Amino acid sequence: MAEPVKLIGCFGSPFVHRAEVALQLKGVPYELIEEDVNNKSDLLLKHNPVHQKVPVLLHGDRPAICESLVIVEYIDEAFDGPLLLPSDPHDRAVARFWAAFMYKECKDSMWIALWTDGEVQARAVRETKKNLTLLEGQLQEGKRFFGGEAIGFLDIAVGGMSHWMGVFEEIAGVRLLTEEEHPTLCRWAKEYAADETVQRCLPDRDRVVAALTPRKELYVSIAKAMAAQK
Template identity: 65%
Template sequence: MSEPVKLIGSLGSPYVHRAEVALRLKGVPYQLILEDLDDKSELLFTHNPANEKVPVLLHGDRSAVCESLVIVEYVDETFDGPPLLPADSHGRAMARFWARFVDEKCSMSMWGALIWMIVGQTHSEPAETVKDNLTLQERQLPEGKRFFGGDTIGYLDIAVGGITLWLGVFEQVAGMPLLTEEKHYTADETVRRCLPERGHLVAALTVRKELYVGLAKPAVPHAQTS
């Protein structure tokens, strides 16, 4: 009998989405344990004391596996199913490099871009940084292929996919375009089954909109109030 797999996560997280897609692509049954990040549980503190973040993967009685990209690699190496990382060492190195690029160069800039976009500064430095870095990353798509992994979704597609989804949400909340949303990734049935509901993400972000405006005003010259 296979050992149980549990995933500690939260609704709408692009990083939790990565772990869920990897598990589903591999055909691994799992239990999703939802975490309230405003009131973190003892379960999260126990299994990820290093940074108390989601996702966290629990597999049998092994030590917890933390960080979304680490979880994707663990799932790929541990369970049967279609490979997520390329078969050759160079391909794996490139996929890992560009996945880290997305997290280090794109993810953090997105939140800064959102704040500036909400107060009408669509051409802010964070927004331009996001555009430039995602454009650079998109050039890695193999010619004539739908996915970074070739004909099927792979490791780098998973790394990028959730972030791209959030970009579309940012655009809708701010009412300004930032970048064209990738359609191939979200057209996949396996991906769609664990995508957070778009309306839920928009509503959650809209609730915090005034908070973001308050944070932005001291930094944005001539910020206008409504």
Template identity: 70%
Template sequence: MSEPLKLIGSFGSPVVHRAEVALLLKGVPYEFIQQDLANKSELLLKHNPVHKKVPVLLHGDRPAVCESLVIIEYVDEAFDGPPLLPSDPFARASACFWARFVNEKCRRSVWMALWTDGQVQASSAREAAENLKLLEGQLPEGKRFFGGDTIGFLDIAMGGIAHWLGVFEEMAGARLLTEEDRPLDRPLLCKWARDYKADDIVRQCLPERGRVLAELTARKDRYVSIAMTMAAKNS
């Protein structure tokens, strides 16, 4: 396929990172269109009128592909190159299940553990620790990545844990993933995170940590507000 590819994204977004890694691993050239999420462009609103969020992938004259996990699956099927999803149906279904676990259950518990306080924070931290333990248990024995010897779909889905979680921990003054302090120690998951970030292809689209920290710190009050609203709805 020779139609031009455009990726609408924003700096420092872990979900945009997913789409970029998928494209780079497949060796597909693309144009990155930087989006100011505080002043969303007509291009974004036109192509993602439902959620009005990034990332959005534009492939020639086709309708836009939205949402990071959907984009990864599309890129894997639409282009030649190293496979991102397993060919075995069971392994493929398992990878998709755990990727959605990251997106839904794991992300929520981590968010609440970071940005709430008191009993809500304590219970969320316990849930987050258990979720990270479950994820660590999915690492194939003796392998560096969830995809085996190479980065695959679930590794990409978990890129936010590898690079962004440490930034959020520093902002919040909390520790959720460590290989030192029991019972939170997750040494295999920590090693996976280091290997993921050290990969040559991943590093091409991994935003500089200091800049990510600076930009996200400016949004800290908003994160706390969102978490407290979520907690109030569930009380």
């Protein structure tokens, strides 16, 4: 009998989405335990005492796996099904590099571009669009996804752009990803969001907007603090 798989998550998180898509693509049955991030449970604090964040993957009696991309890699290696990371070592390294690039290089500038104003925002917008152009260059001509014809690790890593980026742009009143400037990336985002497996893991957009809009002031304060450290 297969060991039970449980995923501690919460509504509307792009990071939880990564873990869910990986499990769905692998065909792994799992139980989703929804967490109230404003009132963290003993279960979450027990299994992720370091960061106290979701997602957290529980697989049988093993120690918990934390951090979304670490979880995706674990799922890829621990379960049968289509490979999420490429089989070729070089291609695996490239996928990991671009996933890290989006997190380390793009995340801060994108956040500052959304939630600040003036010259600080203008610089961040320019940096964000430059980074999006670099990422777009990884989409091979004629291929549907970064992973080829099937969704792979890098698609999952940057999948938040297909759903959440538009939500944040709507709340902030800022456009960063446009078909005029990044047509291939926009085409990819539509393809990703339209995938049948991905759709099973996408939260209702209107609910996400309603849930995140009240946090706008918090996002602004975080972005200002990030900009001050640059």
